[in-house]
Amino acid sequence: MNRLLLSFVLIAAFSWQSFAASPRETATVQLIRKIKPTVVPVYPVENDRPLGSGTASIIHPAGFMLSNDHVSKGKSGLALVNGERRPYRVIGRLPGKDITLLQLRTKSPLPFIRLGRSHDLMTGEPTIAAGNPGGRGIIFTQGIVSAPSIMDGVNALMMSYFQSGRDEFVQFDAASNPGNSGGPLVNALGEQIGIVSSGVVSEENSNYAIPIDRVRSLFNNLLPVEVMSDFWTGIEIDTLADRAVVKSVAKNSPAAKAKIKAGDIITSLNGNPVHTGVDWILGLVGGKSGNEAKLQLAGKKKRSAKFKLVPYPLPKVAGRTGKVAGLNYEVYHGKFKVLPDFDGLKPAQTGTTDELATESLVEGRDEYFALVFTGYLDIPKNGVYRLTLGSDDGSKLFLGGKLLIDNDDNHPMQHLSRIVRMQKGLNPFRLEYFDYTGDAELELKIEGGLHKKTTDIPNEMFFRDE
Template identity: 35%
Template sequence: MTCSQIVLLLDILRRTSILGMMSLKTFLFVCLLVGAGESISRADQGKKHGDEAERLQARYTPMVKLIEGCLPAVASLQTFQAQNGGGVFTMGVGSASVIHEEGYLLTNNHVLFRMHQGQAFLPGQPPMLFRIIATMSSEDLALIKVDAGKSLPSLKLGRSDDLMLGEPVVVIGNPGGLAHSVSEGIVSGLNRSTAVAGTFLPGMVQTSAAVSGGNSGGPLINALGEQIGVITSKNLDGENINFAITADRVREMFPILLSAELRYGFWLGLQVEMLGPSVIVQDIGEGSPAEESGIEIGDSIKEVNGREVRDGVDFHLALVGKAPGGRLELQIQRNGEQRTVEVELGELELLKPVAEEGVEGGLKFEGFEGSWDALPNFDELEPVADGVVKVPNEDAYKTDNGDNYGLCFKGFVKAPEEGLYTFYTSSDDGSRLSVGNKVVVNNDGLHAVQRKSGLVRLPAGLHPVTIAFFEQGGDEELEISWEGPGFSAQVVPEDAWFHLP
């Protein structure tokens, strides 16, 4: 007992007249009893707290730690989608992962379909509007950005070339609008194929982790806390048969998804390895600003303008918003030595428009007969039909049974203003679209209807265009769409096609 407790006991005994009847031995014995009871009470309380700590520690499993570490880097998305006319909007939900601390998020293209405005919700952060940086419908990938005003927790983009059947995985996302929901499962299949909104997606990873509408765009995470996939779709005819775009596919497609030089109009002329753990220069364009600066193939880039770049994705993100005439200061490592290289960005050379004198509406076409597994060189074949069509499609010419034929359209497409244009071909079987001498969309091969896209930066005016198409058997389809400055994806209208008579 403490001194204050003894004084308090004496006062209680005095007030109740008990103290006067006690001997000193009796009083000391009472003190011992009270003190012992207090010690036992404290011991019981300490044991209780110890048991609770042990129980909490036992429940704090590696899975809980994994989710605790990854959750702050997973966003729930809410989108408002414009409907046809009338100013009517519907709400959609999806998921995304933070892949860079400056606020870059990876998601699915179909999550952003017809999006007018979108918000991202990250744990511990206020709701943030996001803007679309880049989309790629042919891979169902999209890059968006939030401006948080501070560094955000991010997920490391892992590798998927060594995935093992049965290894544990976690899905974090926004199923049905239930923000930051978690499910677990295993890698249950490799190299699967699926289709989303008419887009054929090969090489997918299959998982048994539960997925519902709203999980699209969210991360598939391995036991190391690395993102190894982007949840994209599920098999509605089975239970827990779900698919994700692999991390390696994201890495491979990222330079095309972002297309920084085309998107912002500058010229660097530098390619880096996308699958390696660092930023290694893989190729340098002849006469490019990169070559003139003295950069060499094999150099390892460590920083861009003072910003650390850890892999190829980081490097390409460091190019967002750059412009012709801007300067890049690169910290590189060559043969074990650190050095600084400065690069002045050039201006991307645009395709030159052609004169509009004498042109008429529509495209010329030639029809061919034959059986092919891939697009032939139609210039070497003899056409069986020709003419002019208002828009290119599979019906310009076809055989009696609709099989084993090909079409080649030539003429001009008119860009209404200078800017970045995305062209799409939706075809069954193969198709290819070229502007000038540049192949913009390659959708070749035998396949069911699938949509592919490509980017090109065009000045305003007429540009030579060639569209090739073939059909071997079964159904046939050819549709050409585009999106550009001030307008969303739509079928290229009749008044955009021209030819010389």
């Protein structure tokens, strides 16, 4: 009897040792097991009809997810979490960058993937791509980083021309098919280093991901929670740092009055841990003016701070006396590759115009020029608006004397948008633009107020000083 028992013990021990040391249990298997609960299939829905399928990655235990804007199409929908259908909503969008932020409905914390960095990617380092091809559910493929930084549809010679002005992507060779869009590209540490976005149909294993550094650097634009929810902390957070480092604090803001300073590190908000700048922004969701914010801070010494949220400050509007329809403009000649300091230049031409035009204002020149428009946007009512600036080549939009959208540098037609809270009335703005060579295009669009969809700003909204 004892010998029989001993035999069973030895067999069990040997079997366990064999399983634990099994060559099947590779680092890749362990990595996929780790990230699998954080990747979900998503299905946008409109009028109870599915609009397609794609993928999203859970980046926060409260159910916040990253995906492509072309996946969500700006619509809420359903996600499959451990086989269970759960609704999600769209809470942030950057259509021009093909990035969207979704939130799952959840009653308990969810597993999430950590956001890594993409600035130091190495050609040849291993990657895992996760996605929902054909809407059949999540699958995983393995490959390498083929190129840490590449421009879609541009040859190497043209890349040197565009410099840093055009968006670049991570190219990888792991298999990726329709439905994988929005899924994470993951490094060997289990960190998300990109959002799978597209591929080259005419080539094999040539797929692109939006670098995660672009997502992180644009996160304040992706989810301008204070603007949208009408409250103000005054804190600008560093979304690229490994911790939630305060970049700056606005003068006379609630945070400034609470003695919070640049360089402080936020470690918790209202009792919830804050690890990064992205955590800080997501932790503000649900806030409103009058609420109290309680912070734990690190830095030279640990301390706590608290302040009340106040209404978001609005840009000042101008009176209508002395204002007429149209815009003022100035033309500058030069081989500009970025927007210059116009204060040190003399305009070659000045005038007024009824519309945002380019070549029609520069007397026959089709390249090597810059334009500056100044005037006012006549906003019909207080509220939240999305302004979208598109240009070929570079442009900048200033609202109320402050830079709102920076779309500078050499690049083909490229759009960048910001959400802003504006007052009813004449809001002063300035638009700078240049064309080096090639097409000369400039667009300024608005969404919100009387415009439910993004549309070119109508000429009747433009005013200038008489």
